Amino acid sequence: MPLAVSLIAPSSFTAPEAVADGIRGLASLGVAVHFDEPLQAPDRYLAASRERRLAQWHAAYDDPETQAVWAVRGGFGAAQLVDGIDWARLARRPKPLIGYSDVTVLLDQCHRHGLPALHGPVAKAAGGLLEGDDTRRAVIHRQFEETLALISGPAPLDYPLTPHRDTPPTLTGPVVGGNLTTLASLVGTPMAFSAPRGALVILEDVGEPYYRLERALWQLVHGGALNAAAAVCLGTFEGCTPYGETPLEVIVAETLAPLGLPLFSGLPIGHGLHNRPWRYGATGCIANGRLRIPR
Known part of the structure; x- marks a missing residue:
């Protein structure tokens, strides 16, 4: 069964072309990306309002067809979500959250609530799989392959x-x-x-x-x-x-x-x-x- 992930934008707004490149990069690794349209509805420098980002967060965990939740980027705003998260709802379908930078707060909170979390490249970084010199692409490819392996289960x-x-x-x-x-x-x-x-x-x-x-x-x-x-x-x-x-x-x-x-x-x-x-x-x-x- 091919791997599928739920894409979320919990923090800052991301240029649409960077999102598209990231999705194409993940697709090159055989990863199907799920998200509700539109992924973003910019609110100041944020990807969307707090309410919209929370709804997207919960929907990502509700999706029965995905094996992980992947943040498109960090920036600012993830901490605004924490006191609105329904942790019992997430626990019904636990899956790892992936990201870093501003997403650090969500990784830590997931761990505290007994949910898996992976500190790793954000989804938009997968765009690097499609451009740049061979050495750079090889480094990025290794990191994403390691991340995908960790979605499936513990790996050394x-x-x-x-x-x-x-x-x-x-x-x-x-x-x-x-x-x-x-x-x-x-x-x-x-x-x-x-x-x-x-x-x-x-x-x-x-x-x-x-x-x-x-x-x-x-x-x-x-x-x-x-x-x-x-x-x-x-x-x-x-x-x-x-x-x-x-x-x-x-x-x-x-x-x-x-x-x-x-x-x-x-x-x-x-x-x-x-x-x-x-x-x-x-x-x-x-x-x-x-x-x-x-x-």
């Missing part, structure tokens, strides 16, 4: 890591996190991120100067979000601008110092070309310079 993942400072030889715990700015924006709200005990917290971001990244991380640290975490792992920070010569890892290490958390970097996860998927909340193991999620 293995990613490189670079340790900073002295770190324990082995760390094992649930893998959570996502976009740093999005997580920081939730501090002090009912949907605030709180790392589970022993968590391996992945952080990534895009287009932010280093001082804003430091401010966001300071919010998480001093808001208690990382109190129970076992480690922080940095993905990519695409287009994030430094101040002087200080590396981002040094800034992060200094900000994490009150918690004494081990720090790793180099994960191929984030807003750049490399954005390999992972199962939100799955048990991961850090050892020998690798993050492995066995199944």
Whole structure:
């Protein structure tokens, strides 16, 4: 039976041509895409009003013919949906939500409510399967193939890591996190991120100067979000601008110092070309310079 997914637009408006390219890219992998027309009804910078986005969200989970719910993009607005979600309704037909960036808040909420979630490329990124040089297309193809495999069920993942400072030889715990700015924006709200005990917290971001990244991380640290975490792992920070010569890892290490958390970097996860998927909340193991999620 061919794979089918429900496409949703829970956050910012996406150019229609980018949506069309993403759908064609998914079709090239044999994926059928379901969505109610029109996918978007722009409201300011949002894909649609809150009410329309919520209706689309519930309809995506209600669709008996799809095996996953895929966000077309991130941006802004996903947090507006959380207090209107009927979680019992979703649980009647559980299926993984796929996305990242602003969708981080929805991934975390799905996990909290016992629903599967995949931190991975948004649907519009599938347009990259159809253009660009062979090397770029191969990277994108691998990421989407890995994501499709995770829709079908647990699959082993293995990613490189670079340790900073002295770190324990082995760390094992649930893998959570996502976009740093999005997580920081939730501090002090009912949907605030709180790392589970022993968590391996992945952080990534895009287009932010280093001082804003430091401010966001300071919010998480001093808001208690990382109190129970076992480690922080940095993905990519695409287009994030430094101040002087200080590396981002040094800034992060200094900000994490009150918690004494081990720090790793180099994960191929984030807003750049490399954005390999992972199962939100799955048990991961850090050892020998690798993050492995066995199944």
